[in-house]
Amino acid sequence: MTAESKKGIRILQIAKAVLFAFMGIRKKSDLEQDAATLKPTELIIGGIVGAIIFVVSIILVVRMVVS
Amino acid sequence: MAAVHGDAHGHGHDDHHPSGIMRWITTTNHKDIGTMYLWFSFAMFLTGGTLALGIRAELFQPGIQILQPELFNQFTTLHGLIMVFGAIMPAFVGFANWQVPLMIGAPDMAFARMNNWSFWLLPVAATLLVSSFFVPGGAAAGGWTFYPPLSTQGGLGVDLMIFSVHILGASSIMGSINIITTILNMRAPGMTLMKMPMFVWTWLITAYLLVLVMPVLAGVVTMLLTDRHFGTSFFNAAGGGDPVMFQHIFWFFGHPEVYIMILPSFGIVSEVIPTFSRKPLFGYSSMVYATASIAILSCVVWAHHMFTAGMPTVGQLFFMYATMLIAVPTGVKVFNWTATMWQGSMSFETPMLFSIGFIFLFVIGGFSGVICAIVPIDIQVQDTYYVIAHFHYVLVSGSLFALFAGAYYWIPKWTGRMYNETLGKWHFWLSMFFFNLTFFVQHFLGLAGMPRRIPDYNLQFADFNMVSSIGAFGFGLTQLLFLYVMINCIRSGEKAAQMPWDGATTLEWTHLPTPAPYHSFEKPPVVK
Numbered sequence: 376m377t378a379e380s381k382k383g384i385r386i387l388q389i390a391k392a393v394l395f396a397f398m399g400i401r402k403k404s405d406l407e408q409d410a411a412t413l414k415p416t417e418l419i420i421g422g423i424v425g426a427i428i429f430v431v432s433i434i435l436v437v438r439m440v441v442s
Numbered sequence: 443m444a445a446v447h448g449d450a451h452g453h454g455h456d457d458h459h460p461s462g463i464m465r466w467i468t469t470t471n472h473k474d475i476g477t478m479y480l481w482f483s484f485a486m487f488l489t490g491g492t493l494a495l496g497i498r499a500e501l502f503q504p505g506i507q508i509l510q511p512e513l514f515n516q517f518t519t520l521h522g523l524i525m526v527f528g529a530i531m532p533a534f535v536g537f538a539n540w541q542v543p544l545m546i547g548a549p550d551m552a553f554a555r556m557n558n559w560s561f562w563l564l565p566v567a568a569t570l571l572v573s574s575f576f577v578p579g580g581a582a583a584g585g586w587t588f589y590p591p592l593s594t595q596g597g598l599g600v601d602l603m604i605f606s607v608h609i610l611g612a613s614s615i616m617g618s619i620n621i622i623t624t625i626l627n628m629r630a631p632g633m634t635l636m637k638m639p640m641f642v643w644t645w646l647i648t649a650y651l652l653v654l655v656m657p658v659l660a661g662v663v664t665m666l667l668t669d670r671h672f673g674t675s676f677f678n679a680a681g682g683g684d685p686v687m688f689q690h691i692f693w694f695f696g697h698p699e700v701y702i703m704i705l706p707s708f709g710i711v712s713e714v715i716p717t718f719s720r721k722p723l724f725g726y727s728s729m730v731y732a733t734a735s736i737a738i739l740s741c742v743v744w745a746h747h748m749f750t751a752g753m754p755t756v757g758q759l760f761f762m763y764a765t766m767l768i769a770v771p772t773g774v775k776v777f778n779w780t781a782t783m784w785q786g787s788m789s790f791e792t793p794m795l796f797s798i799g800f801i802f803l804f805v806i807g808g809f810s811g812v813i814c815a816i817v818p819i820d821i822q823v824q825d826t827y828y829v830i831a832h833f834h835y836v837l838v839s840g841s842l843f844a845l846f847a848g849a850y851y852w853i854p855k856w857t858g859r860m861y862n863e864t865l866g867k868w869h870f871w872l873s874m875f876f877f878n879l880t881f882f883v884q885h886f887l888g889l890a891g892m893p894r895r896i897p898d899y900n901l902q903f904a905d906f907n908m909v910s911s912i913g914a915f916g917f918g919l920t921q922l923l924f925l926y927v928m929i930n931c932i933r934s935g936e937k938a939a940q941m942p943w944d945g946a947t948t949l950e951w952t953h954l955p956t957p958a959p960y961h962s963f964e965k966p967p968v969v970k
Contacts (some may be wrong), residue, residue: 386657399732399771406727410636426738430764437759 391418393425456793459960466706467562467890470554471960472539473856475561479536480849482564484925486528488573491918493521498880500897500915501907505887514897515583516575516599522586523603526703527610528568530841534706535560535617537848538645540856542621544950544958545639545965547630552623552885553616560616574602585895587692590677590685594669601670604663611656618649618656622633625649632951632969636730639948640723643730644709647737650706654741659695693744693766697706701740703837704804705733707844708775711797713948714847715779718794719786725778732771732778739768745847749817750824772808791943796847799874800840807835825895828888834881843873846924849858853928853943855950857937858957865927872920879913 392409395401402411432433448902459465459474496517509517539557543550574581579597584589592602625646629638638646655746666688668674675681677688678938708729723729743760745753753761779801788794810832814820822866823829838880846869870881892903897908938956950958953967 378475394579396731397735397771399735400725401731403727404631404638410634411471415635422734422738426742429739433760433767434756436763438755440759441755 385412385417389413392418392423393421396422397425397429431433451518454968459926462926467695468558470499470550472543472551472554472557472560473958473960475551475557475608476536476541477856478561479532479539479564482496482561482568483529483531483533485534485569486524487924488520488921490524490529491921493517493524494604495914495918497521498911501899502911504899504901504904506898509897511897512580515585515895515955516581519585519588520571520575520580523571523582523607524568525837526586526699527607528564528571530703530845531844532564532608532612534645534648534703534841535614535621536843537641537706537710538621538854539616541950542624542642542645543628544855544954544962545642545948546625546628546633547623547949547953547963547969548628549961549963549966552621552628553620555670555953556616556733557620558959560613560620563613567606567613570602570609571604571708572600574606586668587689587696588663590669590688591693592668594677594943595668601667603692604667608660611660615656618652621645621649622653630864630963630966630969632946636727637969639709640712640726640729641706641709642805644712644733646946647733648705651702651737651740655695655698655702658691659699662691665691686748689737689748689751690745694741696747697744698737698740699885700833700836703737703841707800707841708733710844710848710851711779714793714797714851715782716947717851717943718785718791718797719788721782721786722947723778723783724781728774729778732774735771736768739764740910743768746815746820749820755929762815762817767811769808770813775803776808790941792861793847795867795870796843796850799870800843800847803843803874804834807832810835814947823888825893826888827884827892827894830894831881831884831888834884838881839877839882846870846873849928851943852936852950855954855956855958857932858938859934860938860942861927861931861935865923865930869920869923869927872923873917876913876916876920880910880917881913883909883913895943897936 388409392401392437393412395405459471460468466474466478469478471640494511497514500507500514542548546864571581577598579599580595582593583599584592584596584604588603624641625638665674665676669676669683670679672776675683677683677685679685681835712723713728743761743765745757749758765830779797790798796910814823814829848899850861850866868945887903887906889908890903891900892907940956941951943951945951949967949969954962
């Protein structure tokens with residue numbers, strides 16, 4: 376596996392962890408894998424990016440509703 | 443302080459400490475400070491409760507009988523401020539002081555002297571707040587949210603309130619920094635973040651929220667102060683300012699504040715329910731994630747408090763959708779507590795009763811919250827008793843019931859004595875009955891259009907108000923029973939068993955004697 380694709384998989388894993396966190400659910404096995412591989416800083420940055428995406432997507436939905 | 447350290451390290455006497463008043467003034471011990479926080483908050487709870495009874499006495503019948511409108515408004519304002527900043531918040535910090543070091547296997551809080559300072563600021567702030575009743579013009583009377591222009595026009599009482607809020611904010615920020623540092627740096631070997639008890643997790647996240655929003659509150663009250671005395675016009679339209687900006691800044695603090703008051707309750711309930719169900723907490727990691735996401739979402743929903751203040755439709759819809767989405771992680775928590783109880787070997791001691799009461803009534807408060815989040819409905823119920831009913835379901839049967847659950851749950855560990863179970867159960871059932879008598883009818887009053895913060899009302903509201911007032915006095919008196927149960931337990935309660943709750947699994951129960959010694963975990967336990 377190339378370094379770039381490894382990085383891609385890692386970002387995907389962070390995104391998945393953050394997405395599940397927003398819903399408030401996570402399988403135990405996935406969580407253990409997250410805890411073993413992901414760093415807290417990555418998750419915090421992921422969380423902030425997630426919050427921004429969350430806000431932007433609601434704005435988009437609202438614009439769609441009122442247009 | 444030197445004496446405490448000297449004894450702890452020099453002689454190794456577990457229970458040795460200075461005696462008399464100096465023990466309490468100079469203490470750096472997390473247990474002493476926790477105890478002071480809890481007694482302080484209970485005293486403020488009784489003070490705020492007395493104000494509430496004044497309000498309900500006036501509202502017992504239509505017409506003005508007891509409180510003149512000016513004084514009535516001071517009562518509603520100070521009731522809110524005292525309960526939020528003086529009772530509920532310090533009570534949770536008291537629990538954090540007692541329990542966080544015990545639950546993570548730390549010997550004390552990270553900044554022991556700052557801990558003392560955080561506490562001793564509180565009586566000063568409380569004195570400022572309560573004494574404002576006796577200054578010319580009386581206490582602040584513009585509501586606990588102190589919106590301008592009322593708060594820029596009020597008298598000296600408003601200034602005292604502003605200083606009091608400043609001091610309380612400083613205390614909260616120091617307390618939070620202490621809690622964050624303790625949790626991140628002083629956990630026992632082997633206790634990874636994802637092994638921490640849920641109560642510790644909820645407090646860690648709450649502490650971050652506090653550090654985020656308390657400076658905002660300090661900022662907004664400072665702007666108010668400069669508007670009042672130094673010629674600025676932040677919130678004065680005549681000078682080019684905007685009173686609505688105050689509401690935005692205030693609620694950017696105020697909505698996370700709601701979660702600051704509820705997340706530690708979630709933590710307490712998440713400890714009590716597994717113990718009395720004799721099962722581990724269902725979906726622990728989901729609970730951690732749900733708490734984190736509630737904290738993040740709480741920062742992007744503030745303007746749902748201001749739907750009638752003037753806002754474009756796009757803004758209303760944004761805050762409506764975002765608010766409703768918070769119900770998702772909150773719902774996850776309720777399902778997890780229920781699933782924890784499912785097929786558990788349950789018993790119903792007082793802490794468990796209060797926790798189940800919490801779930802039942804908090805869900806009602808949560809649902810009425812979702813109802814208020816819907817813009818067209820909110821425009822109808824804004825500033826009515828429906829909103830009063832909603833947030834008392836969240837803060838009284840939510841936060842307060844969880845505090846009672848925690849107090850009954852941990853009092854054997856704190857004192858080495860058991861409370862009277864029969865009286866504890868009476869306390870629960872009477873609280874449950876009178877709470878609902880007081881607040882459930884307020885939903886009807888609100889839907890019928892009765893506005894909040896008024897000393898008089900139309901005749902059609904008379905019956906429900908009478909019911910609500912009777913409930914309030916019953917609820918208030920019931921809390922004296924709680925005081926009696928606690929004093930009785932501390933002074934002459936039966937000796938508690940080493941492990942009074944057989945389902946408890948956290949470190950304070952499994953690794954420490956009952957009562958917890960004055961200095962605990964001098965050698966950290968190893969968590970596997």
